[in-house]
Amino acid sequence: MSFTLATWNINSVRLREPIVLQLLREEAPDVLCLQECKSPVELIPTAGFADLGYPHMVARGQKGYNGVAILSKIPLEDAGSLDLAQLGHARHVAARLPNGVTIHNHYVPAGGDVPDRAQNEKFGQKLDYLTELRDIFAAQKPQRSILVGDLNIAPREDDVWDHKKLLKIVSHTPIEVAHLNEVMSAGHWVDVTRQDIPDGLLYSWWSYRAKDWDAADKGRRLDHVWATSDISAAAHSSRVLREARGWEKPSDHAPVFASFDL
Template identity: 80%
Template structure:
């Protein structure tokens, strides 16, 4: 069985319903994981997506904030969610394919502006969220699983436009990178994107604050596709749909895709 999976922070699924439909029509991934849907589940435009062949949907939502959804052409089973750091946010949902692969869709907290938990509660919440993810993976070792989503951390030097300038900027600070590394190690996760594209600058997010985002190219790789080591070698054809960031009224994130032969 071969399937292509995409992850995309959509930054309001109702506002950007036409963009989701365009990507589904042009790329046709078998599974699309969305983050920051900013919608209760009953307000997500499911009929439009079903009309495009995505009849199977698992989602968790809330009004105006957060929210995660998995849209699939393939049958999927809802296998739950977890409220990491007890934030009461819709930031995680999991689904299982018929071949036994579990897909985890995550939206890790952004962490605010100041990388100091003593003065910024949101930064502490982000670190606590990652710590609880790590502890869960230690306690219940994942197998035959794929983890995707906006993890809000660009871990490598070539995952940001300027490593030195961003060392004190939330999303690339050493403490965040270390927390993410511990989470990855705890689940024996492999970064499929970087397994496929091991060298060179690679971004999936460009700030709205940059009016000419494409030319400036001050990006960060915040969106990830991981797989447990038992299936990681089945992943291939990774890519970022950079051009989607240039759509009219876009999300500030671009979709990230990978194909798995399982």
């Protein structure tokens, strides 16, 4: 079974339904994982997706915040969700493909602006979310699994526009990177994107605050595609669809793609 998967923080699936439809028409991934849907599940505009050949969806939602969804051409089985750090947020959903591969879609908390849990509760919640995820993977090693989403951390020096300037900025601090690496090690995950694109600057997010995001190019790679080590060799053709950041009424994130032959 061969399929292409994309992950995209859409920053409101209802507000940005037109560009979701544009992506489905122009790029036609078999599976599209969305984060920050900002919608109850029953209000996600599924009719337009189904018309384009995506009749299957597994999702968790809440009004106005968070929310994750997996849209698919391929039949999906709901494989549950986690409430990490007991936040009561819709930040994770899992779906199983007919070949037994489980896709985990995560929206990790952004963590606020101050990288100190004593001063900033949101930063502590982010670290706790990652710690619980690490412990889950350590207790029960995942197999034949793919993990995607807006993990809100750019782990490598070449995942940000200026490593030294961002060392004290939330999303690239050493403590966040260490927590993310522990999650990866505990589950024997492989960073598929960097497996395919091992060298060079690579971003998936550019701030709305930049007057000309493309020219300034002060990006970060916050969106990830991982696979467990038993299937990571089947992954290929990773890419970031940078141009989507410039579409009409865009998200501040661009979609990240990978293909799998399983």
